[in-house]
Amino acid sequence: MSELFSADWMAQYVEEWNGEADLTDALGKIGFSSVIAYGIDGEEKPRGFISVESGKAVESGSYNDQDVNWDLRASEAQWQKWMSKPPGMMGLGAAYTTRKLKFEVGDYTAMMKQPAMAGPFIKTFTIMGKV
16 A cells, blocks of 8 residues: 555545546536645645546645645544544544644635535545545
């Protein structure tokens, strides 16, 4: 297995993302386009990024000071836990309020208030478990 959020890991994540019609179609319907960074809590910078245009992942790799719309951080152990057992809405809410999941950039509360974004966000954790 590749190192978490390395360029190789992110490339596999893109394949899984684009192979999940429930995710790409839902995000495509709302015109979701963003650059999302993923990293480890406490590290200065995120490790990897994915660029999404109208729901489809179009680029990924190691983070290299790109401008991002979202920067998600958690401990490596927490990411691994979520990959083996993806969280639901309540689990993510608890993780956010206890700071196990941090948004260095992006607005978690605004996203979770939009069902069209909340469901797909939760789905990304299931996809991570396939990498």
